[in-house]
Amino acid sequence: MRHSFIDRYANLDSPLHVLDARTKLVGFTALIVTILSIRNGSPGQFFAFFFLVAILAGISQIPMHYVVGRAIALLPFVLLAGLAAPWKGSEGWSWFLALLLRAVLCLLILVLLTNTTRFVELQRGLRKLGCPRILVANLSFLYRYLFVFADEVMRMRQARDSRRVGRLGALAELRTLGSMLGTLMVRSFERADCMHQAMLSRGFQGEFPAAAPRKFSWRDLAFISVVALFIAATVHL
Amino acid sequence: MSLDALSGASILYAARRVERGLSGRMISIMGVLSAFIFVSQMLNFPIFGGTSGHLVGGALLGILLGPMAGLLTMATVIIAQALFLQDGGLVALGANVFNMGAISVFTGYAVYRLLGAPEKPGRRLPLAGFFAGWISVVLSAIACALELGISAAVPLSIGLPAMGGYHAVIGVVEGALTAGVLLFLARVRPDLLRRDFAPRFALADWIGGLVLVAIPLGILALAGSSKLPDPLEALLAGPRADHSGSLLSASRFTESEVLLYLALLVLCGAAYLAARTLWKRRGPS
Numbered sequence: 107m108r109h110s111f112i113d114r115y116a117n118l119d120s121p122l123h124v125l126d127a128r129t130k131l132v133g134f135t136a137l138i139v140t141i142l143s144i145r146n147g148s149p150g151q152f153f154a155f156f157f158l159v160a161i162l163a164g165i166s167q168i169p170m171h172y173v174v175g176r177a178i179a180l181l182p183f184v185l186l187a188g189l190a191a192p193w194k195g196s197e198g199w200s201w202f203l204a205l206l207l208r209a210v211l212c213l214l215i216l217v218l219l220t221n222t223t224r225f226v227e228l229q230r231g232l233r234k235l236g237c238p239r240i241l242v243a244n245l246s247f248l249y250r251y252l253f254v255f256a257d258e259v260m261r262m263r264q265a266r267d268s269r270r271v272g273r274l275g276a277l278a279e280l281r282t283l284g285s286m287l288g289t290l291m292v293r294s295f296e297r298a299d300c301m302h303q304a305m306l307s308r309g310f311q312g313e314f315p316a317a318a319p320r321k322f323s324w325r326d327l328a329f330i331s332v333v334a335l336f337i338a339a340t341v342h343l
Numbered sequence: 344m345s346l347d348a349l350s351g352a353s354i355l356y357a358a359r360r361v362e363r364g365l366s367g368r369m370i371s372i373m374g375v376l377s378a379f380i381f382v383s384q385m386l387n388f389p390i391f392g393g394t395s396g397h398l399v400g401g402a403l404l405g406i407l408l409g410p411m412a413g414l415l416t417m418a419t420v421i422i423a424q425a426l427f428l429q430d431g432g433l434v435a436l437g438a439n440v441f442n443m444g445a446i447s448v449f450t451g452y453a454v455y456r457l458l459g460a461p462e463k464p465g466r467r468l469p470l471a472g473f474f475a476g477w478i479s480v481v482l483s484a485i486a487c488a489l490e491l492g493i494s495a496a497v498p499l500s501i502g503l504p505a506m507g508g509y510h511a512v513i514g515v516v517e518g519a520l521t522a523g524v525l526l527f528l529a530r531v532r533p534d535l536l537r538r539d540f541a542p543r544f545a546l547a548d549w550i551g552g553l554v555l556v557a558i559p560l561g562i563l564a565l566a567g568s569s570k571l572p573d574p575l576e577a578l579l580a581g582p583r584a585d586h587s588g589s590l591l592s593a594s595r596f597t598e599s600e601v602l603l604y605l606a607l608l609v610l611c612g613a614a615y616l617a618a619r620t621l622w623k624r625r626g627p628s
Contacts, residue, residue: 153607160611164618220426240370244419247374248381255382280516284523287383287398291376291524292532298375302368 115168115221121325122166122222127231129326133333134219140337141211152207154340159214166222176217177210225249251297258293262286373412376404377419384420398520401443402451402479406472406525407535410452417444442487447479451521454478468529469522476521477514484510 116123122130137155144151163173220228225246233242266282380400400420404413418440425439458471485507528535 149604153604153611156611157607157614160615161618164615164621167619170615216426240373240415241419241422243370244374244377244415245423247371248377248419248423251375251378252381255378259382280519281523284520285527287520288524288527288531290383291379291528292535294375294379295372295532295535298371299368301371301375305371 115166115172116224118167118222120165120167120222122162122218124325125222125329126322126326127223127227128234129322129329130219130223131228131231131235133329134215136333136337137215138212140341141208141215144208144341151340152204152211154336155211158336159211159218162218163214166218168218168221172221173214173217177213247301254297255290255294258290262290369412373408373416373419376408377416377423380404380416380420381423398524399443399447399480399517401447401483402455402472402475402517403521403524405448405450405452405479406455406475406521410449413448413452414444417448442483442490446483446486450482451475451479469526472522472525473518475518477511477518480514480517481507481510484514 137158141155163170223231229242229246229249232245233239263286266286380398383398383400401413401417404416407413408416421439421444452475455471455475458474459467488505488507525536
């Protein structure tokens, strides 16, 4: 089975893709923080951000339907939060609109970040930025084994569905799910032991070796300064 | 915002605690378990009325790995979900790590330990697992309702009973699954339940965990009783912009405004296309 729901376009080659992971992490995080901090932004500010994101998305060469599709997939969550709007009186709907716009903007930026940076580089960037070693190691394991486990879960689900007719009682259903999870867990522990052996036999010293990072180039400088100028300009808009 | 800082601090603290005396085996176990939790949240269990629940796993992780490693593993899962599935998003990352990570892992572990941390498949093991799972879900839901109430997104009088009541029901599934998995493990791989490989919760950790959970809850309770915004939040956010200044609060749009917004939207689209074609030609491929 193929899973490519995470970073399908991270292997493209565009001006955004060749930036250092640290540059992108810092720049995009700064953008997100700015967006989150404008609680009652003026329409001009929101449009400025949408404008910037549109340009970045264009530069990155990620197909538009993908970017927009991810944004739409988020909407139910935001709409759920919107249920509170009627209780907030006359301000409710503008509050909700601002929430929606902020959420969509942050989402778009995240899509851009994860789809312009290969995971290995993202991981190295996080590490270089001072993220705890163990957390980065965890993330990288999660990324690598996610697909293996997703396959396993799908197989188990298929096996379960092909062995039952109709719906079972709640208790039987729970018991089945419980043993499925238990089996999965035992398998994951066994896999962890195998991995540990493999790591040891390859000389694991507590740190994941990484190829030489990209150098901080004029592109990174340009990106950072554009983002900084943009933020400074929009805040005063 | 204050929760972001708190979650960050607790992750850093947990990372320090875990890295001390860390074995390669633990690294691989934590990594694989985070993938396990991520994936097992895909296994939905139909409850009633079309809704479905799934394992959250906080209590399970706390029981199997110990609270600190459990918190780190849960934090990894939540961060990965925010990054890749954009599920819940970065907007609430700090709060999510706090609610689903810290609170559920710590309470799950504490309840399990208070019930005697049984290891043998008997009557007590599923019971302890069930309560650990159930209480962890209910408490994180209550914390979430409190936070929503304080940030004035959802009034406390509506949010607390809704979240608490709903999750008291949902939590039964979590409790049952936690108990089921523990029972299964006790039968098949009893060695995994003996937590001699997991770092134990020392006294300092108990105090640290208590302070961690008590401080924000205390702030929340104080803020809730005095009808003031979260003081930390207010401190960090600085003076709030008043609504009257923002154009968004003008709920009636005139026709020209609508036209203006449409034009700006088209402008955004044009910018996208322009940037796309411009860099496509200049690209090395």
